[in-house]
Amino acid sequence: MRTPHALLATAVTAAALAAAAVTPAPAAGADAVPPPGTYYVQSAVTGLNAADASGTVEQHRPRGDEDRQQWTLRPDGAGHLLENTDAPGTCLGHAGDQARTVSCGSAEARWQLTPLGADRYALADPGTGRRLTVAPKPAGATHPAPLAVGSGGDLAAWYLTPVDAPGSPMPPRDRRTLDQVTFLTAHNAYANGVDGGFAPPFVDLFPNQSRGIEQQLRDGVRGFMLDIHQTPDGAILCHNSCTLVRRPVALWVDLQRIVDFLRAHPDEFVTVFLEDYVDPGVLRAELDRVQGLSDMLYRPDRTGVRENGWPSMSELAAAGHQLLIFTDHSKDADRSAGLTRDTFGVMYQREWTVENHWSMGPGIGSSDWSCYSRWYDANTTIPLTRTEPGFRPLFVMNHFRDAAVSSTAATDNAKLADRARRFCQPAARKKPTYLAVDRYDLGSPAAAVDALNSYTYP
Secondary structure: OOOOHHHOOOOOOHHHHHHHHOOOOOOOOOOOOOOOEEEEEEEOOOOOEEEEEOOEEEEEOOOOOOOOOEEEEEEEOOEEEEEEOOOOOEEEEEEOOEEEEEEOOOHHHOEEEEEEEOOEEEEEOOOOOOEEEEOOOOOOOOOOOEEEEEOOOHHHOEEEEEOOOOOEEOOOHHHOEHHHOOEEEEOOOOOOOOOOEOOOOOHHHOOOOOOOHHHHHHOOOOEEEEEEEEEOOEEEEOOOOOOOOOOEEEHHHHHHHHHHHHHHOOOOOEEEEEEEEOOHHHHHHHHHOOOOHHHHEOOHHHOOHHHHOOOEHHHHHHHOOOEEEEEOOOHHHHHHHOOOHHHHOOEEHHHHEEEEOOOOOOOOOOOOOOOOEOOEOOOOEOOOOOOEOOEOOEEEEEEOOOOOOHHHHHHHHHOHHHHHHHHHHHHHOOOOOEEEEOOOOOOOHHHHHHHHOOEEOO
16 A cells, blocks of 8 residues: 655665665576566566556556555466466566466466567567567557557567665676765755845745755765746856846856866766757857866767766766766757757767656645656656666655745655665666755755665666
8 A cells, every 4th residue: 555655764774775675586597587576567668567457457656655556576387477466466477468477376477588688588488489568659648557458569568676685795886887976965955045035025935945056066966957948147156047036047057066076076076967958059158157176077079978888987077077067958959059068068968868757746745655767758768777788877766845835854764775775776777876856954965875885786
């Protein structure tokens, strides 16, 4: 049964998370059928999980152990069974061309698992060649929820993601790659009420942070989410609109604060995420005002990351590459405008990261811990599970509400490690690179960052 997280005590401590993550497990060959255990059956196309929905098997947003999405895999003769952990004796099966839950003793519950490479599998009805599949996407809509049994193809490719995947100990600091490290990230870092105005009257009564950018840097924040809007004064930091905002801060001012900090701390690395509502020419002019920025800007598009993977933190420091800037703006729109942002060093986030949906719900009350892609709709399918040969996108994990209420943020942040391990890590099949929170000074989210930085995944 669904239990409001606001009523739960913290389920795991940071120490328990670290200990669980590095528990060794038997290794399986790249082309082997996974060993018996408890798994999520996860679409390689959508990133959504097979769930028992009152007898129908549907793809749902990943929700850990809350939504009848966990299946125990075990051999059965020449095939395998997937028994639902919430309904013993009930297995993932089929009735005709529809995926259904059936008695584990019936022939319709047995599957033939075939490796497809890249850690993906086909689940076939033995002797028929028909496979468990996601239904095709109708025009103007997402893929239907009910799963089917039919022909093969990409829609019939599945991950079997362990519910509790083992990790490995973190490499020494000089060998950790960027995608192995987790960074504390401030959601709406500029909306702090210390450096300047950020929203109209009354809206500004609910700042996302309580400390200025310079103090955030001193406190260990290494990811900064900034909203920029275009005004006659350039790219200005405001929430939703700069109308009626008193003393707003220009983007270049906060970037200068970050660059000055990095110049004084050559071993540190910072990432900036722009919620970007300005023309590319305006953004370029704003960046040109920041002294020293071009010398430390990291350009993954020019360093072979897609072919060779992310560099180590020591390699970045040795090269003086300390600052990575992402925009959420559309590259296609910029092409139409005649100037793309990556020509002056701002990376398009969808090319380099995956990100979960940005809200856990309203500012008070129960929260929604489901962890699914922000970029999954009728026109876009970028699952959290996305990977490419030799390249793993960085994972931005959002953990905040529609509104920043201090007491709620303190409660949510205390549970950050638990949600990261049990919900979002298996949903993305990768460890979060950025843990984005409101009021990072409450609830000890830094402890969750430390715990995640004690191991690698998978």
